[in-house]
Amino acid sequence: MPRTPDCALEFEGESVSAVAGEPVAVSLFAAGVKVLSRSIKYHRPRSFFCLAGHCGACLMRIDGQPNIKACRTLASEGMKVERQNAFPSGGLDVLAAADFFFPKGMDHHTMFTAPRAVNTLMQKVVRQLGGLGRLPDPSPEPQELPAGERLRVDVAVVGAGPAGLAAAIACAAPGRRVVVFDEGDRAGGSLLSHPAHGVAAADRLAAEARAAGVAIRCRASAIAWYPEDEGGLLAVAEQPEGGGLPRLVRVTAARYVYATGGYDVNALFEDNDRPGIFAARAVGTMLIRHGVLAGARPVVLGDGPYAAALCEALAAAGCKVMPIDGVRERVVAARGRAWVSGVDVQSDGKTGPVTRKIACDAVAVATLPAPASELARQHGAEVAFRPEGGGFAVLTDGNGATRTPGVHACGDVCGFRGVLAARLHGSEVGRAIARAFARPGEGA
Amino acid sequence: MSAPTTAGPVTAGPPKRETEVLIVGGGIMGLAIAYHLALRGVSDVVVLERGYLAAGASGRNGGGIRMQWSTEINVLLMLESVELCKRFAGELGVNVWLRQGGYLFLAQSEGERARMEKNVALQNRHGVPTRMLLPEEARGIVPELDVSSLAAACYNPRDGILFPWPFLWGYANQAAKRGVELHTFTEVTAIEPSPAGFLVQTSKGPVRAQRVLNCAGAWSPEVARLVGVELPDRPHRHEILSTEPLKPFLGPMVSVLSSGLYFSQSMRGEVVTGITVPDLDDGSVKLGSRLRFLTTLAKELVRVMPRLAGVKVLRQWAGPYDVSPDGSPIVGEVATVPGFYLACGFTGHGFMMAPVVGKYYGEWLAGGPRHPFFDRWRLGRFAEGKLESEEMIIG
Amino acid sequence: MAGKVIVCRCEDVTQSDLDHAVALGYSHLEEAKRYTGLGTGPCQGKECMVACALYLALAAGRPPSEVRPFTSRPPVAAIALGTLAGPDDPGEGGG
Numbered sequence: 001m002p003r004t005p006d007c008a009l010e011f012e013g014e015s016v017s018a019v020a021g022e023p024v025a026v027s028l029f030a031a032g033v034k035v036l037s038r039s040i041k042y043h044r045p046r047s048f049f050c051l052a053g054h055c056g057a058c059l060m061r062i063d064g065q066p067n068i069k070a071c072r073t074l075a076s077e078g079m080k081v082e083r084q085n086a087f088p089s090g091g092l093d094v095l096a097a098a099d100f101f102f103p104k105g106m107d108h109h110t111m112f113t114a115p116r117a118v119n120t121l122m123q124k125v126v127r128q129l130g131g132l133g134r135l136p137d138p139s140p141e142p143q144e145l146p147a148g149e150r151l152r153v154d155v156a157v158v159g160a161g162p163a164g165l166a167a168a169i170a171c172a173a174p175g176r177r178v179v180v181f182d183e184g185d186r187a188g189g190s191l192l193s194h195p196a197h198g199v200a201a202a203d204r205l206a207a208e209a210r211a212a213g214v215a216i217r218c219r220a221s222a223i224a225w226y227p228e229d230e231g232g233l234l235a236v237a238e239q240p241e242g243g244g245l246p247r248l249v250r251v252t253a254a255r256y257v258y259a260t261g262g263y264d265v266n267a268l269f270e271d272n273d274r275p276g277i278f279a280a281r282a283v284g285t286m287l288i289r290h291g292v293l294a295g296a297r298p299v300v301l302g303d304g305p306y307a308a309a310l311c312e313a314l315a316a317a318g319c320k321v322m323p324i325d326g327v328r329e330r331v332v333a334a335r336g337r338a339w340v341s342g343v344d345v346q347s348d349g350k351t352g353p354v355t356r357k358i359a360c361d362a363v364a365v366a367t368l369p370a371p372a373s374e375l376a377r378q379h380g381a382e383v384a385f386r387p388e389g390g391g392f393a394v395l396t397d398g399n400g401a402t403r404t405p406g407v408h409a410c411g412d413v414c415g416f417r418g419v420l421a422a423r424l425h426g427s428e429v430g431r432a433i434a435r436a437f438a439r440p441g442e443g444a
Numbered sequence: 445m446s447a448p449t450t451a452g453p454v455t456a457g458p459p460k461r462e463t464e465v466l467i468v469g470g471g472i473m474g475l476a477i478a479y480h481l482a483l484r485g486v487s488d489v490v491v492l493e494r495g496y497l498a499a500g501a502s503g504r505n506g507g508g509i510r511m512q513w514s515t516e517i518n519v520l521l522m523l524e525s526v527e528l529c530k531r532f533a534g535e536l537g538v539n540v541w542l543r544q545g546g547y548l549f550l551a552q553s554e555g556e557r558a559r560m561e562k563n564v565a566l567q568n569r570h571g572v573p574t575r576m577l578l579p580e581e582a583r584g585i586v587p588e589l590d591v592s593s594l595a596a597a598c599y600n601p602r603d604g605i606l607f608p609w610p611f612l613w614g615y616a617n618q619a620a621k622r623g624v625e626l627h628t629f630t631e632v633t634a635i636e637p638s639p640a641g642f643l644v645q646t647s648k649g650p651v652r653a654q655r656v657l658n659c660a661g662a663w664s665p666e667v668a669r670l671v672g673v674e675l676p677d678r679p680h681r682h683e684i685l686s687t688e689p690l691k692p693f694l695g696p697m698v699s700v701l702s703s704g705l706y707f708s709q710s711m712r713g714e715v716v717t718g719i720t721v722p723d724l725d726d727g728s729v730k731l732g733s734r735l736r737f738l739t740t741l742a743k744e745l746v747r748v749m750p751r752l753a754g755v756k757v758l759r760q761w762a763g764p765y766d767v768s769p770d771g772s773p774i775v776g777e778v779a780t781v782p783g784f785y786l787a788c789g790f791t792g793h794g795f796m797m798a799p800v801v802g803k804y805y806g807e808w809l810a811g812g813p814r815h816p817f818f819d820r821w822r823l824g825r826f827a828e829g830k831l832e833s834e835e836m837i838i839g
Numbered sequence: 840m841a842g843k844v845i846v847c848r849c850e851d852v853t854q855s856d857l858d859h860a861v862a863l864g865y866s867h868l869e870e871a872k873r874y875t876g877l878g879t880g881p882c883q884g885k886e887c888m889v890a891c892a893l894y895l896a897l898a899a900g901r902p903p904s905e906v907r908p909f910t911s912r913p914p915v916a917a918i919a920l921g922t923l924a925g926p927d928d929p930g931e932g933g934g
Contacts, residue, residue: 039848040689040850040880041850041851042843042851044843044845049848049886050886054885055849055882055885056880056881056886057848059881066688066754066755067689067690067756103843104842104843104855105843105853105854105855107856108539109613109874110537110538110539113538113539114534114537116534119533123542123543126711127711128692130691130712131691131713131714132713133689133690134691134693135588135690135691135693135752135755136751136753143753143921145746145921145925145926146921146925147925147927148925148926148927221915222915223914223915224733224735224913224914224915226735226913227732228736229734229735229736233735235735235913237914237918237919237922245753245921245922245925246919246922248918248922248925263886264886265886265887265890266845268844268890268894269844270842270843270844273843273845273848370885370886372885373908375915377908383908385906391888391889392889392908451862451863451864452862452864496867496869496870498873499869503873609873688881688917689880712876733912733913738923739923739924742921742922742924743924745920745924746920746924753919753920753921754919755919756917756918756919756920757918757919757923758881758883758914758917759883759913759914760914761910
């Protein structure tokens, strides 16, 4: 997909070309801005990792508002973007000296506790170093706050990925109000980052859902299940199309379906937070949604089907891909500072571990996504640690029912299974819900 | 698989079978008392904590510490407590990040202003430098404040905020170094009075103790019931939230008297804030979070500080206040159960009072002088009708 | 040269910090969260919780099957005070 910039951002006083509607993080990366933020304690250089609004690595000041996710903010003409938490600038931050003074980590609880004068001075210094962004700019006129909304539906689905959309399609019926909420700007979830599926597949599934009578509300983040408010409600923050503060939607439903998927998780190795080390799905999203290559010589770390699909797609796009399976060969360290320049890879030799150095300009980490089980847990679902499922998987019966009546889960939140299996699971769970509605005495 | 031995304060394995003093509750109150006992040579002490360290109110509060009170005894004790907090890092080896940015109380009515003036006069008599402010002067301290509805404000620059958890680590470390046993994930299931003291049943085996201290906070009525004592304090859920981290902008802890809103900025840059929200106080400890709290708080906070409308909430949680009928603590030995002591009913202020209460409790039980607060705050006052009303209760 | 293994990106918590917390006896996820600050930053543990929980369990000699997540505190995604302060809609809409 060719990328044709059609607008310009104002990045720290300089003009940076961008494609209107793409994430600001992608615009900056494509324009060669390597460091988007500085980490909170050691001022380590950071760029985005997940490109999905989850990891917190791309917080910037955008149009006078602090700590805004650059990966979730869509570029538009004249948008003002600045880095935070750096002195004198995000590119050259002298506070990064802390990174060298504490080479392994620090226990700030027991440092400089005495004498009193030193302790007091330390307190003042640490206070000034604390925090990320500055207060929001004052608004010129009194700000109008968005009015809330109350919504009562038959089925509330959280997550418009393959599982959530499939569940909604399978339980939709004339007269039944089925709503799917998704935090992204476009329905599709993990379809949107998968080279074998992509935007077209996501749009087809979303169109199928809409044709079945399902309402899809994007830029709508479910923020919590509140059991004690008004007999229990799902709180959703929905961003209006034209920008501004999100509005609060209080949702109640006869059935709730959590199809929240999984979070991208980094692998553990030295300097694993270097800019240029991305979640594999971020690399996939950039490639297939935005037409941006993460690098010319990327390392892809992981041995699952997603890693294989990504390697293939990157190679087809002209990259020199270096796959590391993470099992036979493991990444033990990254090199480079403002951008990754290589990785050290270890394998078991005849007489002990053998290390080789690989030069690269990007790393795609394809670990198993961790089930995003928070909402289901807040809603009473039980979870269990499943290493093969990526983390704390929601426990359900064969019909996707959790131990809380009326609460269901499907897809990767029940343990990672991948796009196709998640969609199948969603369909099964949706059909079970439809059967339950058909039984006398059930339903809304 | 066995857990490696650690350099920390928590004792591995079951508690010892016999001890001089057994403290129920490993929150700041129990640990401060244990530390002060050990410091004075009484180190045959076992502290039992039902959950992890800092699981209760000690790990859930906003970390405010102030000298602005409406009763002489609280003013004097808190003057001393602030001094103890200033020395804490040096003496106990753990940073508590005490930042004396002051407390700024906001009054919106003439009635509140009158009470404020009376309290400020009392505080001034005891050397607390609180001063009355005009609304414009309050804005000099917090420029983002909307002062249009204010009648007056008062400000003591020596009040402050601190980081609560390190107090527990500090007290626990130093108590353990002096021989005190601390057991986490250990529940007390029964307390039977016996001629030589008490036989205490725990989830990790029995312990004989000469004296038992009830430092269980909101759970203290439950613990007292194990020896047949009905306490008048009741748990009350207090909710609180923390925002995204911001660069320093807010010096003092600010509190609106009429609504019970309070907010401050932590060392990490987060705005930490809570407000009074009515609850069904039915005697059970509730720790769930409510949307009603968020919306009530947000409306009031954005009214007072419109600039915060764009600031985002990161995390909300709840902690249990241990509310006594007159707002004052319940301490000392229970007359009907000799050897059974109370340190409860602190009504949301136990954390800031623990350094000084722990000191005097330890001093007394180790054979030293008995501070007058043990009389004023005795359990018997409720039956006698001699209440010790404190009106400066926030949240 | 700094060779930090970052286990919590938001709060700059390293693998060595976790080892230190375990050595002090704070090996349960809730305890280590409070001692190191892991999972308390902008992502609230979305990226780091599973890896930290597993690492702590193994370091403390507990089987992975016993690993539990820390309490999920609302909101799951950060929400502006202004959103929460807006007027309630008394009415009720359909889907």
